[in-house]
Amino acid sequence: MTEPRQGRERADVDPAVAEVPSLAIDPLLDRPETRIVVCCGSGGVGKTTTAAALGLRAAERGRRVVVLTIDPARRLAQSMGLAELDNVPRRVPDVDGSAGGELFAMMLDMKRTFDETVEEHADPERARAILENPFYQSLSTGFAGTQEYMAMEKLGQLVARDEWDLIVVDTPPSRSALDFLDAPQRLGSFLDGRFIRVLMGPAKAGGRAGRKVMDLGLAGLSRFTGTIDRVVGAGLVRDVQNFVAALDTMFGGFRTRADATYRLLQAPGTAFLVVAAPERDALREAAYFVERLAADRMPLAGLVLNRVHTSGAPGLSAERALAAAETLEAKNLAPQGMADDPTGQTETERTTAQESPSPGDSGRERPPGRRSPETHSSTGSYPTDAEAADHKTTDGGHDSGGQHGIPIPREDIGHEGTGHDEGATPVTADLLAAALLRVHAEHMRQLARENRTRARFTALHPEVPVVEVAALPGDVHDLDGLRTIGAALGDSAP
Amino acid sequence: MTPERRLHVVSGKGGTGKTTVAAALALALAEEGRRTLLVEVEGRQGIAQLFETQALPYEERRIAIGPGGGEVYALAIDTEKALLDYLQMFYKLGGAGRALRRIGAIDFATTIAPGLRDVLLTGKVCEATRRRGPDGGFVYDAVVMDAPPTGRVTRFLGVNDEVADLAKVGPIHHQAQAVMRVLKSAETAVHLVTLLEEMPVQETADGVAELRAAELPVGTVVVNMVRPPVEGPAAPAGVDRRELAAALRSAGLRAPTRLVDPLLDEGAAHAERRSLEAAQRAELAALGLPVRELPLLADGADLAGLYRLARRLREHAW
Ligand SMILES: Nc1ncnc2c1ncn2[C@@H]1O[C@H](COP(=O)(O)OP(=O)(O)OP(=O)(O)O)[C@@H](O)[C@H]1O
Ligand SMILES: Nc1ncnc2c1ncn2[C@@H]1O[C@H](COP(=O)(O)OP(=O)(O)O)[C@@H](O)[C@H]1O
Numbered sequence: 151m152t153e154p155r156q157g158r159e160r161a162d163v164d165p166a167v168a169e170v171p172s173l174a175i176d177p178l179l180d181r182p183e184t185r186i187v188v189c190c191g192s193g194g195v196g197k198t199t200t201a202a203a204l205g206l207r208a209a210e211r212g213r214r215v216v217v218l219t220i221d222p223a224r225r226l227a228q229s230m231g232l233a234e235l236d237n238v239p240r241r242v243p244d245v246d247g248s249a250g251g252e253l254f255a256m257m258l259d260m261k262r263t264f265d266e267t268v269e270e271h272a273d274p275e276r277a278r279a280i281l282e283n284p285f286y287q288s289l290s291t292g293f294a295g296t297q298e299y300m301a302m303e304k305l306g307q308l309v310a311r312d313e314w315d316l317i318v319v320d321t322p323p324s325r326s327a328l329d330f331l332d333a334p335q336r337l338g339s340f341l342d343g344r345f346i347r348v349l350m351g352p353a354k355a356g357g358r359a360g361r362k363v364m365d366l367g368l369a370g371l372s373r374f375t376g377t378i379d380r381v382v383g384a385g386l387v388r389d390v391q392n393f394v395a396a397l398d399t400m401f402g403g404f405r406t407r408a409d410a411t412y413r414l415l416q417a418p419g420t421a422f423l424v425v426a427a428p429e430r431d432a433l434r435e436a437a438y439f440v441e442r443l444a445a446d447r448m449p450l451a452g453l454v455l456n457r458v459h460t461s462g463a464p465g466l467s468a469e470r471a472l473a474a475a476e477t478l479e480a481k482n483l484a485p486q487g488m489a490d491d492p493t494g495q496t497e498t499e500r501t502t503a504q505e506s507p508s509p510g511d512s513g514r515e516r517p518p519g520r521r522s523p524e525t526h527s528s529t530g531s532y533p534t535d536a537e538a539a540d541h542k543t544t545d546g547g548h549d550s551g552g553q554h555g556i557p558i559p560r561e562d563i564g565h566e567g568t569g570h571d572e573g574a575t576p577v578t579a580d581l582l583a584a585a586l587l588r589v590h591a592e593h594m595r596q597l598a599r600e601n602r603t604r605a606r607f608t609a610l611h612p613e614v615p616v617v618e619v620a621a622l623p624g625d626v627h628d629l630d631g632l633r634t635i636g637a638a639l640g641d642s643a644p
Numbered sequence: 645m646t647p648e649r650r651l652h653v654v655s656g657k658g659g660t661g662k663t664t665v666a667a668a669l670a671l672a673l674a675e676e677g678r679r680t681l682l683v684e685v686e687g688r689q690g691i692a693q694l695f696e697t698q699a700l701p702y703e704e705r706r707i708a709i710g711p712g713g714g715e716v717y718a719l720a721i722d723t724e725k726a727l728l729d730y731l732q733m734f735y736k737l738g739g740a741g742r743a744l745r746r747i748g749a750i751d752f753a754t755t756i757a758p759g760l761r762d763v764l765l766t767g768k769v770c771e772a773t774r775r776r777g778p779d780g781g782f783v784y785d786a787v788v789m790d791a792p793p794t795g796r797v798t799r800f801l802g803v804n805d806e807v808a809d810l811a812k813v814g815p816i817h818h819q820a821q822a823v824m825r826v827l828k829s830a831e832t833a834v835h836l837v838t839l840l841e842e843m844p845v846q847e848t849a850d851g852v853a854e855l856r857a858a859e860l861p862v863g864t865v866v867v868n869m870v871r872p873p874v875e876g877p878a879a880p881a882g883v884d885r886r887e888l889a890a891a892l893r894s895a896g897l898r899a900p901t902r903l904v905d906p907l908l909d910e911g912a913a914h915a916e917r918r919s920l921e922a923a924q925r926a927e928l929a930a931l932g933l934p935v936r937e938l939p940l941l942a943d944g945a946d947l948a949g950l951y952r953l954a955r956r957l958r959e960h961a962w
């Protein structure tokens with residue numbers, strides 16, 4: 151497979167990446183056969199955002215949709231009318247229903263879902279015994295994987311209600327995308343574990359040996375849980391046994407349900423979307439997940455590559471943009487006549503500094519021209535006081551960037567038709583151009599990094615269809631933001 | 645004079661760089677003649693990955709020399725072994741401990757009572773912080789813990805208060821109290837790692853409030869992965885496109901008129917991002933804590949990058 155060539159002048163798309171099939175989201179959302187869409191991926195890549203955007207788009211294209219979100223950003227939740235976490239789907243206002251669709255949304259409440267499941271599977275008395283057991287409290291909130299398990303459970307419930315023709319599922323913010331598939335089994339095998347069987351009695355653990363181990367085990371357990379003993383009383387061991395026994399009778403129901411949900415995920419009406427940002431860790435997780443889905447025969451629709459940077463001027467490389475920026479700055483720094491040196495020869499020293507592989511370092515925080523007092527006088531209105539003010543908000547020492555958008559004073563560049571007499575052209579047009587070129591250069595470097603990272607995934611899985619979603623400058627926290635993401639998802643169909 | 649901070653707890657939203665920052669801080673604090681300990685509690689071998697070594701055993705071993713010439717030791721705590729140590733400390737279990745482990749009792753206990761895990765981890769870290777050598781001085785000049793994420797850290801650090809409430813007397817009570825004393829003292833600081841994005845900043849603010857309510861000492865906010873600050877011109881409404889094109893042409897660029905719009909778009913997006921970042925910075929400043937920034941490393945946080953971050957951190961007092 152083609153390795154990304156390093157150090158190329160142009161950061162255009164790698165051929166390997168260019169041949170990747172594109173993922174057509176709209177047909178997927180429109181097909182009545184599509185009943186469940188699951189958004190998976192590692193934490194922070196945009197799963198929740200993507201799930202919400204897909205739900206909104208599908209609804210506005212005419213489907214009756216419910217989105218199950220997990221741990222959404224506060225403002226996003228609010229914009230969907232999810233001010234309270236009440237574990238039931240709510241109709242989202244302000245959705246365009248002209249195509250006949252509707253959007254419902256909910257946030258998963260893991261503890262509540264667990265409680266409801268217990269209540270449903272056990273008779274009232276036993277349910278109460280379980281819910282009040284201190285071990286249940288920690289199991290229902292603290293067990294690694296409970297959230298995943300309960301997301302599955304909730305999905306099963308939504309399917310069973312049969313009120314929606316499309317269910318979009320977000321997955322918990324775990325490190326690994328695989329957790330969503332593994333956690334339910336982990337909970338199952340925990341409850342099937344050897345120690346549990348020991349606790350359940352010698353019959354299960356197997357004869358006399360089991361009995362002996364159990365005595366030993368319980369003695370040790372009760373000794374070390376001496377602190378907890380004070381809360382639950384001397385009947386600790388009996389409590390644990392009761393709890394496990396109660397769960398066990400119930401767990402048959404649990405397990406059947408989880409198995410059914412798992413099978414649902416393998417059905418043709420389900421589509422998995424793996425969400426990733428163009429970053430090394432996220433794409434590595436995505437690759438694992440793709441392999442796992444294949445192994446489990448689960449239907450992968452494709453990869454959503456979120457927060458991708460694009461440029462309207464991809465032909466202008468970072469290097470050329472920087473050279474041009476330096477030329478423009480030099481022109482406004484040096485005496486006339488040296489100004490137009492397009493090779494930037496006089497800037498060698500500076501250029502090398504910039505080529506050093508550390509754009510993160512503070513080395514070139516300011517266009518070098520700025521450091522010169524001369525330049526300062528000629529661009530006297532650059533708001534250095536804004537910088538100073540921002541420095542106060544951080545430690546000011548190595549602070550890499552308190553200043554944001556330097557407002558170019560309007561009167562300097564605003565006037566039309568000053569002609570193009572080189573000498574008289576306001577210095578600020580050059581400096582504006584230089585600043586824009588530097589922004590572009592940084593942007594192109596980011597793009598090149600993303601392309602390299604992405605090429606690695608493509609090399610492993612060239613067959614996986616991909617849809618790209620551009621990085622918006624700000625967070626996505628309202629319906630319009632979701633529509634923008636939805637449009638990016640939909641429009642990239644071939 | 646306030647006592648020197650010796651226990652640094654590094655938390656933050658998932659994926660913001662807790663492990664990376666904790667490692668960089670352990671390096672930064674390793675001055676000539678000093679020794680620091682970097683502790684990992686989540687059992688993921690993140691430190692080993694970062695330092696490009698094999699998985700760490702449950703044992704303190706030297707893994708690096710800091711840029712200040714001191715030594716960095718690392719410890720990845722194995723909860724099961726820590727529990728056996730703990731049991732050994734209070735009850736002489738002998739071989740029964742191993743039997744417990746074999747039948748999965750330990751696994752069961754730490755699973756069903758997750759707080760137990762936290763008791764062990766915080767206990768171990770405090771022990772290392774307080775440990776003295778034969779010369780009577782502290783074995784480690786500083787201990788840095790790669791802690792659980794913001795959402796769990798207050799409960800994690802406060803678990804011994806709960807234990808001390810449960811066990812009103814006896815060795816476990818005293819142990820729990822001793823741990824809480826260290827954690828709440830001026831010797832300890834909880835640092836929170838964040839990004840200049842809405843969710844991590846929100847989580848940081850929530851975390852600070854929780855820590856303060858629990859009387860745990862909050863240290864510094866570390867803003868990680870700060871992108872290089874290109875001077876971003878806000879594209880003003882009155883930009884003269886022709887002048888801009890002329891300027892681009894004069895710099896030797898081809899087809900300058902076709903560059904104008906894309907460049908202005910990128911400039912505007914950049915400016916928007918910068919102003920959002922400024923808003924996040926303002927939120928962080930309102931917390932009334934020291935804020936330190938670390939740059940985004942273009943090649944990811946490899947070993948060389950880690951030392952770069954460490955040098956940045958050394959510019960400040962911790
Ligand atoms: N300053 C930085 N520049 C570039 N990349 C960084 C920087 N800091 C961290 N990273 C990268 O970000 C990713 C997450 O970092 P890290 O593992 O330290 O985060 P974490 O908060 O410990 O995550 P988790 O919550 O999963 O434990 C890693 O790939 C790391 O290399
Ligand atoms: N394409 C995008 N452009 C800009 N910001 C985005 C984009 N996608 C997601 N975000 C932001 O990234 C953050 C994390 O997104 P979220 O959907 O909560 O991730 P996850 O659910 O995978 O943890 C949110 O603040 C969200 O607004």
Ligand SMILES: [Mg+2]
Nearest residue numbers: 198220221323
């Ligand atoms: Mg999420």
Ligand SMILES: [Mg+2]
Nearest residue numbers: 662663690790
């Ligand atoms: Mg970590």
